[in-house]
Amino acid sequence: GDSVTQMEGPVTLSEEAFLTINCTYTATGYPSLFWYVQYPGEGLQLLLKATKADDKGSNKGFEATYRKETTSFHLEKGSVQVSDSAVYFCALSDQVQGAQKLVFGQGTRLTINP
Amino acid sequence: GAGVSQSPSNKVTEKGKDVELRCDPISGHTALYWYRQRLGQGLEFLIYFQGNSAPDKSGLPSDRFSAERTGESVSTLTIQRTQQEDSAVYLCASSPGGAQGGELFFGEGSRLTVL
Numbered sequence: 143g144d145s146v147t148q149m150e151g152p153v154t155l156s157e158e159a160f161l162t163i164n165c166t167y168t169a170t171g172y173p174s175l176f177w178y179v180q181y182p183g184e185g186l187q188l189l190l191k192a193t194k195a196d197d198k199g200s201n202k203g204f205e206a207t208y209r210k211e212t213t214s215f216h217l218e219k220g221s222v223q224v225s226d227s228a229v230y231f232c233a234l235s236d237q238v239q240g241a242q243k244l245v246f247g248q249g250t251r252l253t254i255n256p
Numbered sequence: 257g258a259g260v261s262q263s264p265s266n267k268v269t270e271k272g273k274d275v276e277l278r279c280d281p282i283s284g285h286t287a288l289y290w291y292r293q294r295l296g297q298g299l300e301f302l303i304y305f306q307g308n309s310a311p312d313k314s315g316l317p318s319d320r321f322s323a324e325r326t327g328e329s330v331s332t333l334t335i336q337r338t339q340q341e342d343s344a345v346y347l348c349a350s351s352p353g354g355a356q357g358g359e360l361f362f363g364e365g366s367r368l369t370v371l
Binding site: 146176183184185186187188191231243244245246247248249 | 259260289291296298299301304312347349360361362363364365
């Protein structure tokens, strides 16, 4: 079945460092890809998405490009802030009966130190 | 508020007891999902409801788990004869349904601890 594998955590960086969190997927067909973020004490929320190959999703300085040839959707940010500390989840859609059922990776905990 | 609401936020129970977890989705959202998040692990799909279609129960781990949804509103997840391995955060999410780009709106979860 469809699956998502993402970089093991936890990841600890200093403020203004460059961030990459790797995500690869296995899927039949052509899923949409997502990054969700869970800030401390809050529910998961969508960070960005890409619906077809070569699309780039971006939001809040984060970017990820849908790479079909490498089945990857790595999350990047050029200069992280303390407020980016959170758990990040990569996910893909498995469309069944017109609704989007999301398959998630295991999550990567990111801590940014001042 | 206008978001997904879950209750209780925390539940501690004894092994063997039954528990019910409740989810109020965003008004108008036809799709509703339950996920489980064990400590240090990813989100595990349990079940989803889409309008009046038969629910997809393919993720329920055992027959001790069941869920119901009344129309396009409230859903309850029931765990019978709880076991310690059921301890987890149970997350509910809703979405407008259809090919809407896949954004799910999550509640803050119900943390279940089975002693």
